[in-house]
Amino acid sequence: MKRPVFSFRPNRKDRNHRKAWSILEKVPEGEKSQFLVDAILFYDQADALEQLIRKSVREELKCGDMRQTVATAEPEELPDQVLDFISMLQEE
Incomplete structure (x- = not known):
């Protein structure tokens, strides 16, 4: 029994084909x-992973357990050395 053969002939006018050929x-x-x-298995697994994520998000949205957290960052004070340096630059 002969092994199956696959042939890839990229379309030079198609940008994605040219990119795929360049990578190959x-x-x-x-x-x-x-x-x-x-590459084929990764593509197949990526689709399955996307479906799993979509299912998980739907379940969380149904339960209403998704909590929105907003981080409030307090402004940090600049050290005196930085302020002195900036002041020195402005004087020049």
Whole structure:
């Protein structure tokens, strides 16, 4: 039984195809098959992860447990050394 063969012919007019081809050209010979396998599996897992996140957010919104926290930052005082330095620059 022969191994399946995949052929990729990028459309030079398509910017995404050109970018994909540029990335694929940088992969060393002998590693391109594994690179494509990893890319396909990563894409597939990313979709599953997105669905899991969407489901989790929906559940949290149903329960109403999402709390909004607002951080109020108090302004920090500048050290005297910094103020002196700025004053010195203004005098010049």
